[in-house]
Amino acid sequence: MSVRQSQKEATRKRVLDAARDLFETRGYEETTVREIARVAEVSVGSVFTTFSSKGDILSQVMADRLDALYAELDRVVPHLRGSTADRxxxxFAIHYAFETRRTKLFLAHIAAAYDWTLEPASRPFGRNPHLRQVVKDCLADGVTxxxxxxxxxxxxxxxxxxxxYAWTYRLAAWNDSDAEAMSAVFDRHIGLICQGFAPRP
Structure with missing residues (x-):
């Protein structure tokens, strides 16, 4: 790696580290690119040479975090047993356990899904193809x-x-609920939703 590439990578890491902490402590809406640059100790221009927008920064923060979660899901899912609802x-219990390690950051990820200025390449909650595919594969297996x-x-x-799933995070925002409490609520949601697509006699 050249000196220039090394410097660019160091800047990128500082920006992502600063953004992750700010999104978690201040929220997505309240955090500005200028503030990210200040905390990262880089210029605003340096931020924009690496990322196209605040939404792009959040997408990368979450992509870096979620790699470990999806590796775990890919490892565990083939071994799950029981009905489609149970699986x-x-x-989702695995997802809750992971995301409640940094609940406010995940709330920022959900909030970004409602930012109408996001570019199509941004990946807020709901637009992540890996998680969607894991859930869809589980449902397709349920058909089989x-x-x-x-x-x-x-x-x-x-x-x-x-x-x-995202709606249950209101419990974390309003009541500081943990993974177990949110999973218990979502388990009931899953039961009701699964009744809707169960085969008819």
């Missing part, structure tokens, strides 16, 4: 196993589960 509960109606629109089912 979904287990998958016979506990998901084969006429179910799997993309709509994924959207419904993702929306319900």
């Amino acid at each position: 979904l509960r287990s998958m 196993r016979g506990d998901v109606d084969p006429t179910t629109d799997l993309d709509i089912a994924v959207d419904t589960l993702m929306a319900s």
